[in-house]
Amino acid sequence: MTDAANTYTTWHTEPQGDARMAESHSRYWRHFIETIPERDFAAKTVLDFGCNRGGFLQLLHGIRPFRRGVGIDIASESVAVAEANKGNLPVQFHVTTDLSPWADSFDVAFSYEVVYLLPELRRHTEQMFQVMRNGGVYYAVTGCHTENPLWPKWRELIGGNSNAPVQDYSPEDYITAFVAAGFDVSVKRFGYDGFVTASKDRKYYPSILDALAYPAEYKLLFRLEKRV
Template identity: 25%
Template structure:
């Protein structure tokens, strides 16, 4: 999800807005835009010989809870956690997920410590790294909350190695949004520092790349750039607890 959140363990996200986007209507489109990428991530998790059914799950940047709801639909759930800086989105996620698991906690970024140590089977994160300044803090939190044998799956297309990111970054900055440019190897390096086993692959290898050139949020200069983004530069990282 797209949400401006801080990942530092004791830092508060200073959002002060009801939406990350200039046009709040874009919030209503997020799930339809992201569904193909969510399904690709979940397909990879299913095929990845995950050691157990993930019953305790956290979504970083959960927005209105769509991805967590899909995970609960697939695997059930004992506990669902979300980290989300936007109060209106947190409230909607909490209400939406209330019947999906025995425990549902949708937290603001400064409440990371409410997620118990070594308690989670699965952490997911879809396209929020570019809104996070403290990448090391984020990885530290992931390492802290994953149980033995647990895994995090992090999707990132907005990163330093993707040529279209510089265009999108400039557009966000013109709109007054604070965004950050991270290198994929930086994320993997922090994972190793915190004792996680990092791995990476393209998120998608097949399928259609849907795109409406009227999209004002993430524009592409060419079909080639679109295909490179979706099938080459949009990455899925696996951070595995030993």
């Protein structure tokens, strides 16, 4: 299923950028999975919104095996890689921006550094509410917001690297949209306290303390529960 008007071949303007992004995110994905309170996914159907090359769902299934998964993304070449590499993983990958085919389908959903790219944030939150089962939880992570002190510089840098236009949301903008959709909203700092690569690109992190503070303090983990 494809929504061609809103899709790209890769998220990064540079073709190998999506592969490098997946590699750099893996340690943070592991922290994400280990941070959430749910432990038993054996009977659950999960969604990864913004799945890119499928690495998050592969890691999730290795740590918390789930019954069935769906990954969606706007980057067609990256989704093709995810589909080619899934092996026996009980997952389907799709190139789309439209969630309407999956009404009432998911117990748990995830997005990692995706919501800041969505030009129609309210539409996304409303569709996510519709695809979650009653009692289901959507976890959304982003540090790309106006209260991140690095954001003015990042907005320009990310905008230059991304085929998808970068938006300019505050934490309150995210909260307002999630609440309006009907979710019970809570949030915590992402709180990553592991090692970071000391040679990280200084374009994004002028100081090594910036590289440490960003995933610990400014990256946010939203917990969005559907109660009807």
